[in-house]
Amino acid sequence: MRAALTILLKDLRQQFRDTTLLTFGLALPLGLAFLLTLTLGGNEKQQFIGRYAVAGGAAFTEQVLRPMAERGYITLRELPGWDAGAALVDKGEVDAVFVVPPDGRTGTLEVIGNVDAAIAVDVARGLAQSYATELRTTGLAVAVAMQGRDADAGELARLAQAAPTPVALDTSTPVLRKQLDPATYHAAGMAVFFLFFGAVVSAAGIFAERAGGTLVRLIAAPIPRWSIVAGKSVGGVVTGIVTMTVLIATSGLLLGARWGDPLGVAALVAATVLAVCGITTVVASFARTAEQASNWVSIVATVLGVFGGALFPIAQVGLLPYLGYVTPHRWFLSGLAELAGGGTASAVVSPVLVLLAIAVVTGGVAVHRSGRMLRVTGGVA
Amino acid sequence: MPVLEVDNITKLYGESVAVDTLSFTIDQGETYGLLGPNGAGKTTAISMIVGVLDRDAGQVRVGGRPHSPADRRSKALIGYVPQDLALYHDISARENLRFFTKLYGMSRAAAAREIERVLEAVGLADRADDAVRTYSGGMARRLNIAIGLLHRPKLLILDEPTVGVDPQSRNAILASVRELAGEGVAILYTTHYMEEAERLCDRIGILDGGRLRAEGTRRELVGLVGEHDQVVFKVEGDPAHAVPVLEAAPGVGRVQRVEGEDGEVVAFVADARAAMTELMAAVAAGGVAVRSVEVREPDLEAVFLHLTGRALRD
Numbered sequence: 001m002r003a004a005l006t007i008l009l010k011d012l013r014q015q016f017r018d019t020t021l022l023t024f025g026l027a028l029p030l031g032l033a034f035l036l037t038l039t040l041g042g043n044e045k046q047q048f049i050g051r052y053a054v055a056g057g058a059a060f061t062e063q064v065l066r067p068m069a070e071r072g073y074i075t076l077r078e079l080p081g082w083d084a085g086a087a088l089v090d091k092g093e094v095d096a097v098f099v100v101p102p103d104g105r106t107g108t109l110e111v112i113g114n115v116d117a118a119i120a121v122d123v124a125r126g127l128a129q130s131y132a133t134e135l136r137t138t139g140l141a142v143a144v145a146m147q148g149r150d151a152d153a154g155e156l157a158r159l160a161q162a163a164p165t166p167v168a169l170d171t172s173t174p175v176l177r178k179q180l181d182p183a184t185y186h187a188a189g190m191a192v193f194f195l196f197f198g199a200v201v202s203a204a205g206i207f208a209e210r211a212g213g214t215l216v217r218l219i220a221a222p223i224p225r226w227s228i229v230a231g232k233s234v235g236g237v238v239t240g241i242v243t244m245t246v247l248i249a250t251s252g253l254l255l256g257a258r259w260g261d262p263l264g265v266a267a268l269v270a271a272t273v274l275a276v277c278g279i280t281t282v283v284a285s286f287a288r289t290a291e292q293a294s295n296w297v298s299i300v301a302t303v304l305g306v307f308g309g310a311l312f313p314i315a316q317v318g319l320l321p322y323l324g325y326v327t328p329h330r331w332f333l334s335g336l337a338e339l340a341g342g343g344t345a346s347a348v349v350s351p352v353l354v355l356l357a358i359a360v361v362t363g364g365v366a367v368h369r370s371g372r373m374l375r376v377t378g379g380v381a
Numbered sequence: 382m383p384v385l386e387v388d389n390i391t392k393l394y395g396e397s398v399a400v401d402t403l404s405f406t407i408d409q410g411e412t413y414g415l416l417g418p419n420g421a422g423k424t425t426a427i428s429m430i431v432g433v434l435d436r437d438a439g440q441v442r443v444g445g446r447p448h449s450p451a452d453r454r455s456k457a458l459i460g461y462v463p464q465d466l467a468l469y470h471d472i473s474a475r476e477n478l479r480f481f482t483k484l485y486g487m488s489r490a491a492a493a494r495e496i497e498r499v500l501e502a503v504g505l506a507d508r509a510d511d512a513v514r515t516y517s518g519g520m521a522r523r524l525n526i527a528i529g530l531l532h533r534p535k536l537l538i539l540d541e542p543t544v545g546v547d548p549q550s551r552n553a554i555l556a557s558v559r560e561l562a563g564e565g566v567a568i569l570y571t572t573h574y575m576e577e578a579e580r581l582c583d584r585i586g587i588l589d590g591g592r593l594r595a596e597g598t599r600r601e602l603v604g605l606v607g608e609h610d611q612v613v614f615k616v617e618g619d620p621a622h623a624v625p626v627l628e629a630a631p632g633v634g635r636v637q638r639v640e641g642e643d644g645e646v647v648a649f650v651a652d653a654r655a656a657m658t659e660l661m662a663a664v665a666a667g668g669v670a671v672r673s674v675e676v677r678e679p680d681l682e683a684v685f686l687h688l689t690g691r692a693l694r695d
């Protein structure tokens with residue numbers, strides 16, 4: 001254990017000295033997330049217009065929705081019931097439908113959202129939630145939901161507060177797909193995508209030791225062989241968690257990304273890093289040189305990134321969503337969407353479990369193959 | 382009890398045998414040289430002895446203990462200096478050394494002390510905090526050796542440590558190896574430089590094609606060839622006159638005039654040092670005017686040629 005730690009600390013010191021980690025772990029993902037937010041998600045400058053419909057619930061409509069419609073932030077249609085709303089959402093004629101309980105006070109407030117209108121659904125959920133929850137939290141939620149969208153957040157908050165009756169918000173409606181705002185989405189996607197490049201530095205560390213001639217010294221030293229592999233793997237996990245944490249913090253500050261419940265985010269990050277390190281190590285174990293390992297990992301990272309929707313949202317195209325289920329990206333992003341939708345840590349239990357399962361399986365394969373990686377015959381000349 | 386016992390170790394690469402049933406032992410304070418040309422199997426043999434390469438057959442005992450890659454106690458007795466530089470180039474010499482003191486489980490105090498000692502020993506104390514990247518080839522080689530000395534091993538294994546090194550660094554390296562042997566460290570030293578093996582080693586094994594062709598002290602090896610010391614006389618006047626005089630001297634096997642050389646006559650004797658007094662007395666008595674005398678001992682080059690039919694360096 002001590003030997004593994006010694007190797008780990010040495011690696012961290014080396015990686016800190018050369019700039020690969022800073023480049024791949026931080027500068028590139030942040031830069032690209034920023035660019036993508038500007039180009040793909042760049043509707044910040046327009047005035048927000050959500051196309052909403054409402055069924056039932058006079059108080060909510062009058063106090064919250066009507067004033068927004070009058071100010072031109074949204075369009076509003078009033079419907080007789082749930083069925084009509086769902087049909088309109090399906091046809092894409094409205095972005096979200098509010099289904100308010102008959103007396104407008106007790107019962108379940110539902111939001112049916114159109115998956116193609118992420119922001120509008122986001123805002124709708126924000127409105128419903130702020131109406132549903134208590135006074136102090138409502139102000140905050142609406143303010144956050146409307147940030148950067150040219151709306152008068154303070155005014156919205158005041159409107160929402162006008163009817164603070166506790167109503168439960170039902171988020172289980174199947175049509176409703178939780179979505180991340182563009183800044184968070186791209187920052188998260190880039191973070192996972194580049195996680196592979198950080199992880200391969202550690203996973204290929206054995207090859208680097210071999211090419212540098214130092215592997216024989218490590219093997220000759222009176223330490224167990226597994227500690228060499230352990231030092232490398234733990235190094236990948238530690239650097240991965242550190243870069244993700246820094247990315248999340250900086251993207252929150254610089255790009256306005258909203259990540260949600262910290263505990264849930266931490267669990268997702270840890271599980272994702274483990275899964276990515278496992279995949280990377282398995283890929284690297286088939287390579288012969290550090291260069292080959294990073295080439296292969298780049299390919300795998302790109303393919304998984306596309307299928308997992310980390311590079312651009314592909315959730316609606318053909319078979320791709322199903323392929324996405326084998327990628328850590330998809331589970332990470334959907335977990336984050338749960339959190340962004342107001343979920344707590346318990347909402348991400350299943351994505352975390354899936355990610356951990358990926359980590360366990362790939363980690364097992366990697367351990368199985370570690371003996372091969374430690375063989376030095378190739379380096380004896 | 383020998384510090385190192387190597388018993389019939391063998392390594393196969395496919396059809397070809399890189400090391401073929403190699404056996405030898407090294408005692409405390411003894412310096413043993415494995416002399417052989419490139420590709421002879423020196424590195425392969427050493428890698429198996431150190432335990433970084435699996436053996437296909439044979440045994441290795443270090444300090445009386447069977448040595449295997451998993452045996453951490455016998456590993457701790459060995460200091461290993463690989464042929465290829467085994468250093469981290471982005472960090473300083475001191476950081477390299479500190480890293481290895483930790484791998485060898487040395488206490489903080491012992492580590493600090495030994496790091497200063499080896500830096501001093503290889504003459505790197507003044508550059509210890511510079512990144513290894515900025516070192517000359519000779520400095521990097523010396524650091525490579527320093528790492529092997531850190532934990533005061535009982536057995537020091539050096540694989541061609543002077544290849545590509547400037548003469549000054551080479552002399553420094555040879556001097557420190559000799560000093561360590563003086564302190565009782567058993568040393569296994571591989572080289573393809575005949576002069577190094579002759580200067581440094583108490584016993585020498587001649588390795589070729591993975592097999593140990595001969596083994597012994599320099600004198601024993603030279604004796605194998607059946608060749609003799611040569612005493613070369615440069616004489617005034619006609620060298621033919623000196624031939625019968627030398628032939629009559631005691632202990633002289635054969636006398637030969639050297640073709641082309643002006644006035645040179647060579648007397649072959651078993652042991653030049655022992656025969657010298659009588660030889661000088663004989664030429665004086667025979668009235669031969671000697672301008673100079675030179676003793677040439679046959680070298681390992683000749684031994685290698687004799688054993689393998691090839692030159693050591695080609």
Ligand SMILES: Nc1ncnc2c1ncn2[C@@H]1O[C@H](COP(=O)(O)OP(=O)(O)O)[C@@H](O)[C@H]1O
Binds near residue numbers: 394419
């Ligand atoms: N990994 C390897 N695969 C195949 N052959 C090898 C390998 N390593 C060394 N050899 C062969 O084994 C022989 C001995 O090599 P080596 O031990 O490096 O010699 P030396 O150190 O004396 O120069 C050479 O013929 C070399 O080509």
Ligand SMILES: [Mg+2]
Binds near residue numbers: 423425541
């Ligand atoms: Mg060699």
